[in-house]
Amino acid sequence: MSEDLLIARGIEVTYGASRLLGARKGGHKVLHGVDINIKRGETIGIVGESGSGKTTLGRALLRLVDTSAGEIHFDGRDITRLGDDQMRPLRRRMQMIFQDPMASLNPRHSVRRILVEPMLLHKVAANARDAETRVTKLLDRFKLPKAALDRNPHELSGGQRQRVGIARAALLEPDFVLADEIVSGLDVSTQAEALNLLKDLSRELGLAMAFISHDLSVIRAVCDRIYVLRFGKVVEEGRCDDVYAAPKSDYTKALLDAIPLPEIDPEWLERKSAVDEAANA
Numbered sequence: 001m002s003e004d005l006l007i008a009r010g011i012e013v014t015y016g017a018s019r020l021l022g023a024r025k026g027g028h029k030v031l032h033g034v035d036i037n038i039k040r041g042e043t044i045g046i047v048g049e050s051g052s053g054k055t056t057l058g059r060a061l062l063r064l065v066d067t068s069a070g071e072i073h074f075d076g077r078d079i080t081r082l083g084d085d086q087m088r089p090l091r092r093r094m095q096m097i098f099q100d101p102m103a104s105l106n107p108r109h110s111v112r113r114i115l116v117e118p119m120l121l122h123k124v125a126a127n128a129r130d131a132e133t134r135v136t137k138l139l140d141r142f143k144l145p146k147a148a149l150d151r152n153p154h155e156l157s158g159g160q161r162q163r164v165g166i167a168r169a170a171l172l173e174p175d176f177v178l179a180d181e182i183v184s185g186l187d188v189s190t191q192a193e194a195l196n197l198l199k200d201l202s203r204e205l206g207l208a209m210a211f212i213s214h215d216l217s218v219i220r221a222v223c224d225r226i227y228v229l230r231f232g233k234v235v236e237e238g239r240c241d242d243v244y245a246a247p248k249s250d251y252t253k254a255l256l257d258a259i260p261l262p263e264i265d266p267e268w269l270e271r272k273s274a275v276d277e278a279a280n281a
């Protein structure tokens with residue numbers, strides 16, 4: 001078994017191309033020959049400015065947008081040209097968590113239904129009772145109160161909603177999870193909670209994950225390796241620690257320079273100066 005779960009070579013995506021006698025014409029090319037590989041159990045980060053093609057790349061890896069060139073292999077199988085029917089059995093294994101759970105969770109369904117139905121659809125659970133037993137067992141794990149099961153998404157906090165989205169993906173026992181800007185709408189402590197949860201899950205379940213974010217501090221907290229995208233091309237790739245310590249491309253350096261410094265509590269600064277002064281006296 002190869003250690004690579006997902007391999008993409010020379011991926012190109014062109015939006016709005018018209019087809020003339022089978023050939024693609026015109027359109028706006030947003031990915032220009034991207035190579036990427038994700039090992040089993042590995043977490044990678046995809047970073048870059050707005051419009052650099054991060055979401056398009058993520059969706060191309062899951063075969064949610066058409067590619068105009070290149071190849072995608074998942075678990076040793078070429079999936080580049082599989083039709084919907086052939087992709088269906090693989091869909092359970094490749095899950096996506098979205099930035100805005102309000103948009104991805106059906107507002108008219110209870111949390112119970114949101115969690116149970118996909119398990120039945122993908123035949124992960126034998127029946128509704130089995131599915132509900134599994135959901136109930138996992139509630140603590142996802143820091144969701146039992147009462148949340150009877151609520152609709154809009155009756156939950158932003159953090160709880162995001163954890164329902166994560167739980168829905170995790171209950172399907174995927175091999176790969178794509179997380180697209182999933183913590184950008186949350187406050188810092190809720191972000192940390194969601195990221196730690198995903199980190200623990202990836203470790204426990206041997207999940208491979210791809211995190212898309214424009215926030216390089218989020219990526220650093222969770223990823224083993226990082227791909228830096230600019231104008232639809234990979235300008236740098238490497239182990240997170242190496243890239244953050246010594247970025248090779250000027251573009252990565254500029255992105256890293258743009259990370260805001262943590263806010264410093266003035267009281268802490270005062271106490272620190274007093275301690276420093278006493279030490280130097």
Ligand SMILES: Nc1ncnc2c1ncn2[C@@H]1O[C@H](COP(=O)(O)OP(=O)(O)OP(=O)(O)O)[C@@H](O)[C@H]1O
Pocket residue numbers: 015016028030048049050051052053054055056057214
């Ligand atoms: N469905 C679409 N149809 C046409 N053009 C699109 C579509 N989706 C994205 N684009 C264009 O493709 C380019 C890349 O968009 P993409 O969303 O992949 O970038 P991104 O790096 O994820 O940006 P952001 O950080 O703002 O989400 C942009 O110019 C965008 O306008």
